[in-house]
Amino acid sequence: MFKRLFWVGLGVVAGVVAVSKAQAYVKANTPDKARQFLLGPDQENVGMRTLEGLVNEFTQVRRTREAELNNRYIDKLR
Secondary structure (H helix, E strand, C coil), rough: HHHHHHHHHHHHHHHHHHHHHHHHHHHHHHCCHHHHHCCCCCCHHHHHHHHHHHHHHHHHHHHHHHHHHHHHHHHCCE
16 A cells, blocks of 8 residues: 555656656747747646636536436435
């Protein structure tokens, strides 16, 4: 169990480092118009916008699935 947590944590950290390095490279070596196309007009908060989008999508899918399961099991009880 702890080995898995360690490796998952290490993978998450490696992913965050790789993404931040890639974004820094893109910011340093691309023209402004290309950078705006890739990262959007608000280039300082790309990570937060991405994380917020992922959380919102997860919440929407979770609520949809929860409602589906509730309806299925309520129908079985009737």
